[in-house]
Amino acid sequence: MYERPVLLVIAHGSRDPRHAATVHALVRRVRSRRPGLRVEVGFLDFNIPSVQGVLESLSAEGVRDVVALPLLLTRAFHAKADIPAVLAGAPPRLRIRQAEVLGPSPLLLSALERRLHEAGLTPADKSSTGIVLASAGSTDPEAIAVIADIAHQWRRTGWCAVRPAFASAALPRTQDAVRELRALGIRRVAVAPYVIAPGRLPDRIAAGAAEADADVLADVLGPAPELAALLLDRYAAAARDRHPAMV
Structure with a gap:
């Protein structure tokens, strides 16, 4: 039996092997920050172990409490529909709390800044410098509005300009946002991918x-220490919630 709820990190999954490798690297960093916490990972598609498989294994071991944490930056279709549907099919002995998605959070902005600095930019x-905040994209208006708001908030930290862009489902595309900043007379333009792991959309x-000759392209967020800290923050909030959304 485990006194603390198990943290189950739920990732989307991808045919690109870099995706799962990055997710596992992030989970290892989370474990290293909280050695006494059991942390598992499950994938919705393409990769193993599946979320359902992990839940069945935990139940068979006698685990009762689980915090399911979506490895998602916005609250879109996967967080609203796919993940609740999978969790609803879990073994009935499990008590599952679904944590909030990761974004928005000041820790994510710190991780974005880290990746830009690693790519060669300095605080000076x-x-x-104009920034293109490039996300995967979504058909969910709430998710699109959140990205636009993050760009607005990030601009207030001192960047010359910050424009949102999307790899799919919404406009503008990354190259169009870069060109828009060039047209405003901004000489240095950097692209900051607002995605966690490599794959088709990144x-x-x-x-x-x-294509648009951006001056700087930052890496994906990946296993950034800020991301690991954020996962633990979301876990803690869900674990101590006295009135959680139980699945």
């Missing part, structure tokens, strides 16, 4: 940055 470059973001 802020006032002369590759599309990178291709758009190259």
Whole structure:
């Protein structure tokens, strides 16, 4: 038996092996920050173990309490529909609390800044650099509005300009946002992928940055320490909630 709820990180999954490798690297960092916490990972599609398989294994071991944490940056279709549907099919002995998605959070902005600095920018470059905040995209208006709001908030930290862009489902595309900033007279433009792991859509973001000759392309968020800290924050909030949404 486990006194603390098990943390189950739920990732989307991808045919691209870099995706699962990055998710596992992030989970290892979470475990290293909280050695006494059991952390598992399950995938919705393409990769193993599946979420359902992990839940069945936990139930067979006698685990009772689980915090299911969507490895998602916005509250869109997967968080609203796919994940609740999978969790609803869990073994009935499990008590499952679904944590909030990761974004928005100041920790994510810190991770974005980290990746830009690793790509060559310095704090002194802020006032002369325009940023394209490039996300995967969604058909959910709430998710699109959140990305736009993050861009607005990030702009207030000192960047010359910040524009949202999307790899799918919404406009503008990365290359169009880069060109828009150029048209405003901004000489240095950096693309910051607002995605967690490599894959088809992050590759599309990178291709758009190259097509429009962006000066800087940051890496995906990946196993950034800020992301690991954020996962633990979301876990803690769900674990201590006296009136959680139980699945």
